Each structure stands twice: as C-alpha cells, then as structure tokens.
Amino acid sequence: MTSLVQTGDIAALVAIAGGAATVVGVLGALLTSWLRQRDPVPDEPSWKGVIGVVAVPIPAGGVGKIAHHRRGARAAVAARMHDEPTGAPVGTRVVVIEVRDGVALVAPMD
Numbered sequence: 001m002t003s004l005v006q007t008g009d010i011a012a013l014v015a016i017a018g019g020a021a022t023v024v025g026v027l028g029a030l031l032t033s034w035l036r037q038r039d040p041v042p043d044e045p046s047w048k049g050v051i052g053v054v055a056v057p058i059p060a061g062g063v064g065k066i067a068h069h070r071r072g073a074r075a076a077v078a079a080r081m082h083d084e085p086t087g088a089p090v091g092t093r094v095v096v097i098e099v100r101d102g103v104a105l106v107a108p109m110d
Contacts, residue, residue, distance in 0.1 A: 047099050047104055048096055048097070048098060049095065049096060050095070051068065051095050052077075052093075052094055052106070053066065053091060053092065054090050054091060054092040055067040055090065056090070057089055058080060058088040060081070062080065062087065063078050063079065063103060064078075064079055064080070064087070065077065065078055066096075066106060077102075077103075077104050078102065078104065079094070079096075079104040080103055080105060080106070082098070083107070084107065088108060092108055093109040093110070094107060094108055095107055095109055
C-alpha cells in the first residue's frame with residue numbers, strides 16, 4: 001500500500017510540473033510578442049521621414065542611436081549619418097532618410 005501512495009505522489013508532482021512549465025512557456029511567448037510590438041525593428045515604410053533626436057552620439061563613419069516618440073512611447077533605433085562626413089552630438093535633431101539592415105540613415109534637420 002505504501003508503494004502505491006508514493007507512485008501516486010510522483011505522478012501528481014509530474015503533472016503539476018508539466019502544468020507549470022506550460023504556463024511559463026505561454027507567459028514567455030506573450031511577453032516576447034509584447035516586447036516586439038513595443039520596440040519594432042525599423043523598416044523603410046514606418047521610419048522614413050521620422051524626425052528624432054540623437055540620443056547616443058553618432059561618430060563620423062560610425063553608429064549611434066536616435067530616439068523619438070512612437071505610439072505614445074519613446075522609441076530608439078541605431079543610426080548613422082547619411083552622406084555626411086561628420087558625426088552628430090547628442091541633442092541634434094535629425095530626419096530618417098532610409099533604413100538599411102535595421103540601421104536608420106539620418107540627416108541633420110538644420
């Protein structure tokens with residue numbers, strides 16, 4: 001009789017662990033989906049013409065980061081200067097000319 005109780009206990013623990021793993025998997029999938037909506041990878045149609053501000057300095061020939069408000073939240077994306085031999089310091093207003101491989105190519109507004 002004791003071995004049957006122990007076997008039942010193990011089966012119950014396995015069932016509980018399986019249920020918990022399923023819940024964690026579903027929550028992880030929902031969180032991943034939500035995060036992708038909040039910080040989308042830039043694509044040409046949605047970012048072209050967007051006006052932003054340099055948030056991380058863009059060095060000459062290098063990559064920095066721009067930020068702007070998107071869907072009521074601040075969004076940031078990697079950026080490099082478009083046809084500009086110089087970089088851009090933090091606070092520079094820029095416009096997105098195009099996007100290549102997830103990096104916004106920007107020009108100064110002034």
